[in-house]
Amino acid sequence: MYEHNGEKYFVLDTHTHFWDASPENWVKGQEQFAEGWINCFHAYQGLGPPETHWPIEKFQKYTEDDFVTDMFEEGYVDVAVFQPTYLKQWYTNGFNTAEANSKLAEKYPDRLIVNGRWDPREGDEGLRQLEEDAQRYGHKGVKLYTAEWRNGSRGWSLKDPESQRFLDKCKELGIVNIHVHKGPTIWPLDKDAFDVADVDYVATNNPELNFIVEHVGLPRIEDFCFMATQEPNVYAGLAVVIGGLMHARPRFFAKVMGELLFWVGEDKMLFGADYAIWEPKWQVEGFIDWNYPDETFSDYPALGVDGKKKIMGLNAAKLYGVEVPQELQLPPEEAKEPAARDDAQLVEDRA
Amino acid sequence: MTIHSRVLEALATVYDPELDEPITSLRFVTSCEVSADGDVDVRLRLPTPQCAPNFAYLMAADARNAVRGLPEVRDVTVVLEDHYTGDEINTAVGRGEGFAEAFPGETEGELDSLRELFQRKALVARESRLCEELLAEGLTPEEVTARRVTDLPDDPNARRCIELREQLGIHAEHDAPAFVRPDGEPVAAADLRLWLRKARLMRTSLEVNGGICRSLLRIRYDLSDAKEVAA
Numbered sequence: 001m002y003e004h005n006g007e008k009y010f011v012l013d014t015h016t017h018f019w020d021a022s023p024e025n026w027v028k029g030q031e032q033f034a035e036g037w038i039n040c041f042h043a044y045q046g047l048g049p050p051e052t053h054w055p056i057e058k059f060q061k062y063t064e065d066d067f068v069t070d071m072f073e074e075g076y077v078d079v080a081v082f083q084p085t086y087l088k089q090w091y092t093n094g095f096n097t098a099e100a101n102s103k104l105a106e107k108y109p110d111r112l113i114v115n116g117r118w119d120p121r122e123g124d125e126g127l128r129q130l131e132e133d134a135q136r137y138g139h140k141g142v143k144l145y146t147a148e149w150r151n152g153s154r155g156w157s158l159k160d161p162e163s164q165r166f167l168d169k170c171k172e173l174g175i176v177n178i179h180v181h182k183g184p185t186i187w188p189l190d191k192d193a194f195d196v197a198d199v200d201y202v203a204t205n206n207p208e209l210n211f212i213v214e215h216v217g218l219p220r221i222e223d224f225c226f227m228a229t230q231e232p233n234v235y236a237g238l239a240v241v242i243g244g245l246m247h248a249r250p251r252f253f254a255k256v257m258g259e260l261l262f263w264v265g266e267d268k269m270l271f272g273a274d275y276a277i278w279e280p281k282w283q284v285e286g287f288i289d290w291n292y293p294d295e296t297f298s299d300y301p302a303l304g305v306d307g308k309k310k311i312m313g314l315n316a317a318k319l320y321g322v323e324v325p326q327e328l329q330l331p332p333e334e335a336k337e338p339a340a341r342d343d344a345q346l347v348e349d350r351a
Numbered sequence: 352m353t354i355h356s357r358v359l360e361a362l363a364t365v366y367d368p369e370l371d372e373p374i375t376s377l378r379f380v381t382s383c384e385v386s387a388d389g390d391v392d393v394r395l396r397l398p399t400p401q402c403a404p405n406f407a408y409l410m411a412a413d414a415r416n417a418v419r420g421l422p423e424v425r426d427v428t429v430v431l432e433d434h435y436t437g438d439e440i441n442t443a444v445g446r447g448e449g450f451a452e453a454f455p456g457e458t459e460g461e462l463d464s465l466r467e468l469f470q471r472k473a474l475v476a477r478e479s480r481l482c483e484e485l486l487a488e489g490l491t492p493e494e495v496t497a498r499r500v501t502d503l504p505d506d507p508n509a510r511r512c513i514e515l516r517e518q519l520g521i522h523a524e525h526d527a528p529a530f531v532r533p534d535g536e537p538v539a540a541a542d543l544r545l546w547l548r549k550a551r552l553m554r555t556s557l558e559v560n561g562g563i564c565r566s567l568l569r570i571r572y573d574l575s576d577a578k579e580v581a582a
Contacts, residue, residue: 036400036435043399045568048565051410099444154457193403217371220561222472222552249562255555 001328002076004288007305010328012320013080013280014179014241015214015272016071019096019106027092034090035063041277044240047248048278059341062276066103070109074275075280078313079322081113083143083179083214083217089150113320114142115179120162121150127169134173140320141177142170143214146225147193158198167206167216177319179212179237182220183334194220196227202230210319214239221256225263235319236264238311239272242283246290255294258300266307270316287312294301304329354423355377355385361417362425368466370561371473371511377561378568379410381432389425391418396432398567401488404436405462408453411444467519471533476557477508478530479550482543492543501525 002009021038023031036302042059045052058066071077082101086094094100098116105112115153116139118130133139157163170178182194196217203211214237219223229236241260245253260269271287273280288308292300303311309330317324353516362383363375373381374395381394393414397407397569412504415429429444431437434456443453481503486493500523503509516523528537530546568574 033435040399040401043567043570047566191405192468193405219556219557221556221561222549225552226549244563245559248566249559252555252559252562256559259552259555262548 002284002288003079004285007309009076009284009288009309009326010313010317010324011076011078011274011284012271012281012316012322013071013075013077014078014212014270014316015083015094015237016080016275017041017083017085018064018101019085019276020061020093020100021059021091021095025061025091025095027068027088030090037087037090037095044244044277045092049247049282052279052282054276059276064107067104067275068108070279070281071275072108075275076284077111077273077280079113079317079320080109080275081115081141081316081320083115084117085143085145086117087148090169098133098137105137108138113140113322115139115143115177116175116297117142117144118166119148120151120156120160120166121153123162127165130166130169131173133256134175139173139175141179141212142175143179145181145183146198147182155193158202160327163202164205167202167209168345171208173207176208177210177212179214180216181283182217194219194245195310196220198222199234200227200231203234209233211235212237212319214265214272216256216260218244221251221259225259228268234268235315237259237272238269239274240277241276242271242287243274246286251293252298254300257290257303258273258292258297261301261303261307266301266303266310267315269311272320284312328341353385354389354421355383357421358383358385358391358393358424361421361467362414365410365413365417367406368409368469370557370564371476374410374414374562378574380414384438385424389423389426391427393418393427393429394431394432396568396572397434398564398571401433402434404434404449404454404498405438405465407431407434407436408440408444409462409466412450413442415444415447415562433435465559468549470515470519472553473557474512474519474521474531475533475550476554477512477515477546479554480508481512481538482547482550492540496530496538496540496543498529499525500527500529503529516526 016330021034026034038060042056045054045059064165073079082105084098084101085096088094098114102114105114112198114137116130116137120124120126122129143246146157180199194217196213199211199213210233212226213228213237216236216238218240230234241256245256245313314324356419359375362380365371365374366372367374367379370377378396379397380398382575384392395411395414411429411431411567415427417428419423431440434440439453450462451460482495485498500513513523520537521531530538532546
């Protein structure tokens with residue numbers, strides 16, 4: 001919980017990790033990828049305030065104490081969602097697995113939610129594994145990496161028929177939140193790797209599921225926004241947006257926030273700190289204090305206290321069924337229409 | 352003008368296809384050496400080791416072609432450094448081979464449609480700035496959409512718009528409409544407000560993407576921030 005100017009904010013961080021990228025965990029022969037990956041993450045940390053930068057050794061592997069301090073004690077986080085990233089082709093025990101996450105989550109059962117994963121290329125065995133994982137970890141969500149390498153295949157699409165079998169299994173298991181990470185190296189390499197068209201397709205076909213596009217589809221915000229404005233069950237995950245831009249590029253941050261508020265709306269945006277790339281403390285403080293820098297942004301929708309409360313935690317609490325203390329909820333009022341504007345709804349798939 | 356500066360000039364005509372900015376101003380050219388015999392060695396770098404191989408290939412191949420076009424140049428070597436597919440890309444570019452040959456079995460063809468997709472985004476993003484300038488001067492939507500190519504200001508932004516239109520095969524003669532949609536159709540006055548909303552979002556996306564790339568490159572190679580435009 002974060003308190004500022006007499007207002008109390010429930011903080012639900014939808015995007016956190018507990019990873020091990022230490023050299024002991026690098027797969028033999030794959031060291032350059034394992035090292036390249038974590039170095040790349042470390043460079044992203046450089047986009048935050050200098051006093052929050054870590055040395056690479058700590059960044060490769062941090063302790064449970066670090067996590068608890070940075071998230072709960074200093075970072076104002078009430079509840080956080082672990083998003084797993086396996087990368088077992090580079091990291092022997094995986095980079096950041098549900099198994100490792102759950103060991104920590106068992107100590108804080110009311111504060112940590114463990115998301116799972118699946119990969120349609122794993123077929124029947126993958127479906128069985130998902131069932132088993134859902135039972136063991138109580139998954140309410142999954143994190144999908146369509147760009148993950150596997151046996152020479154450099155990625156997959158949510159449009160693949162095999163993906164629908166896994167989405168159906170999610171419905172059966174009560175896994176309703178499908179977080180999708182879009183990133184480079186998806187096959188085929190000659191297409192744009194960040195294409196969100198497959199999310200559009202499955203969101204339409206699976207209205208009972210929520211699709212959270214992580215990093216708002218960066219660097220293809222426009223494709224994401226045009227899609228999200230037409231799909232009531234598509235949400236914007238703000239990890240990287242706040243961490244990567246608010247400090248390093250404040251004017252760009254303001255523009256992106258303005259565009260997201262206009263096209264997607266404050267009811268469909270979810271805070272995520274993306275620890276341990278960035279600590280939540282400075283992001284929570286900065287975001288609650290944030291406003292557009294000057295009048296050149298007056299064309300964008302305003303973001304008030306209520307909107308910040310929703311983005312910081314109340315929206316995600318609904319998706320994950322997390323109980324929010326009465327004093328941290330918004331005062332009851334008639335349900336509002338989603339913030340997407342009339343002309344946003346007019347959008348056809350052409351600019 | 353020395354050969355070296357002509358080579359640099361040629362490199363400045365090579366654009367990052369995703370960001371629509373010259374690779375020189377993005378500081379992707381690490382070094383450029385010209386031997387006494389006219390052999391050129393260009394080194395390129397990118398913000399992360401995992402930057403998309405398709406765009407990386409295009410920049411390396413375009414750089415080689417741009418420099419090879421200079422009559423006084425003999426051999427040209429372009430090397431993309433510190434990239435996870437650097438070996439594949441460098442070998443293919445060195446042999447003058449296409450992207451499909453750099454990654455056999457992993458692509459369904461060349462990158463023309465990918466390049467075109469981003470040229471269309473870039474065009475609309477740039478038009479949005481020109482359009483906003485006119486609206487700020489007090490022109491009505493009808494007046495803005497009545498503008499012709501010949502009415503555009505003589506500035507780098509407008510010149511790049513015309514260049515992109517020519518590359519895309521969208522009419523760019525003097526009397527062609529100044530503002531067109533990505534498919535080349537003129538923007539109608541009634542659609543201007545929504546069109547501009549979308550065009551501006553594309554511009555924001557390109558700018559933000561470029562901003563993140565610049566920041567990551569600066570961190571990766573410990574560069575000073577001095578040459579950057581504040582954003």
